[in-house]
Amino acid sequence: MTNLELAWALAEMGDLLELKGEEPFKVRAYHRAARSLENLEEEAADLYARGALEEIPGVGKNLAKKLAELLTTGRSTFLDNLRREVPPGLREMLAIPGLGSRTVRQIHQGLGITTLAELEQAARERRIRTLPGLGSKTELAILRGLEMLREVQDRVPLGVARPLALLLRAQLLALPGVVRAEIAGSVRRGKEMVGDIDLVAAVEPDNQVAAVLVRHPQVKEVLAREPDRLALQTNLGLKIEVIMVPPEDFPATLFYATGSKAHRRALLRLAAERGLGAADLGLVTPRWLAEEEDVLAGGTTEAPGKGGGSHGEAAAAFATSGATAKEDTPGVAGGAPGTGVPPAHAGAPLTHAGTGTNAREEHAGVREPVEAAFYQRLGLPYIVPELREDRGELAAARRGELPHLVTLADIRGDLHMHSRYSDGVETIAAMAAAARARGYQYMAITDHSRSLTVARGLSLEQLKAQREEIARLNEELEGITILAGIEVDILADGRLDYEDEVLKEFDLVIASIHSGFRQEREQIMARLEAALRNPYVDILGHPTGRMLGRRQPYAVDVKRVIELAAETGTILEINASPERLDLNDTSARLAKEYGVPIAIDTDAHDPHRLADMEYGVLTARRGWLEPWDVVNTWELERLLAGLKRNRRGA
């Protein structure tokens, strides 16, 4: 079992124990251990092999035993028993904001409800409010929560799907008869949430793909097994589709499977306007021809062979650190993160600034954009997957105005990270070492401010101590500059958590909302406006507060925030954590149109999470951002000179 699968099993145990009414500290122990496993560098299976499971933080005798059972048998009698005791629907209810274990238990016991469907019906029939302590607001929260769950149904964050996609691609390439394999679909396009992992493999007739993959340890169920197509369901509930084609069909199939569907169809319409057909472009596979037929018929039905929407896709180049829209530069040969699987192509060197030793930082990618020829036959430059959403990319290509997209290699620093001073897990020195190992020239330590007590926000005394430590480290360390920053809370009443006299002492200030999420729009906007107008607030952190699949944004008017940022000279953040990606791609693009500079920050609480930068860069690319739009691609001097605090009176 993989670390992620083990982590999910522990988290499920924790949830089920909580629903049973176990004491909170025991429940928390399961969740803490789950988190440890998610962030573990080494495979738990290896730790088990040398009897070292208890070295995992938060794992003692008891949990080590449960992990050992999972690792050796793939099952857990403890978890199986829990699942028998607690209806699975109750666990799903925990995902509804506002519902905790006590309320779920009360609803279960009071109304006999065990599924989300029953819960919805009860809320609509106003039966929830018949329970003591619950009222109409809870019913509303339930209905809203269910709506949010429906939106993300069967989809997972890119941060979960992409690592598995990279692993699968590497494993495919190791199989006999596989000439080439690439990630396609929404994973390749870098969408924030994905429904399935699409892979395209160029294979010889005697390949072993199906035979091996149906027995893959992470595969729970085979959904379809056809000569040229395999559909699988993983243990974690993700769907995987592998399309197998002869090598000569690989480019067109990859192109098709990457989507988006809207982009494909717009491309075919453009070709038709010019009197060209799919065949003229070299797109002669059955999928393309069927789609062309449908487009020409003016139809909106699905092309055969695939399911609906933009997820009928498959395959390849992930070009974050390589190819851009204007230059067909090579991408990077990709290894699978954290798996020790070697890169598939030995050729292209890592282009990431300086380093590349960490497998987590490597990127899958094709060495040349295999689809370039198709665009070329239409007289167009190559369009990277991140732009293929039918959001004006074809028109821009025709005008020769495709953006020169920012790449991971352009990033010179990370301006949002936490240390042990607040809720981070590492020292400033360790975070600095990790940032330097990534080739960064600068970084900012931005711990939480004093009101965020859960995150051990810093008192004025601690701020002083921290600043002294940073000054000392800057003396000692070569090759990286640490900025003394803060992530200051925008308090519920609109004040900032420190006075201006304190804020002006920092090198850089991020202001963020961590409380009062349910306030009315007017109040939220008043708080944001006050923060944006503060002369010492340089960056607005995670501007909408959303957590993908978990929490809706607070009542924010994003366009107004962008206008205010433009007016006040405040930088807006793309928080690169795959749980957030906030701003999202379309908002980032709007910010660019307003001339608002963007900082792509990881908000890392742990050195490993500095690698989340790639997700932020992907989101920025989907937002058409170019290096000059992103302040942490700038040289440090220029960055500092550009901060609002330093421009005042200048």
Place this chain on the structure above:
DNA sequence: GCCGTTTTCGGCCCGACTGTTTTCAGTCG
């Protein structure tokens, strides 16, 4: 259930907000 150069037992992040209430329990970050 985990953890310990103070502890092998008794702590474990804790204060604010929300919804439901007339004094507070539950949820959240």
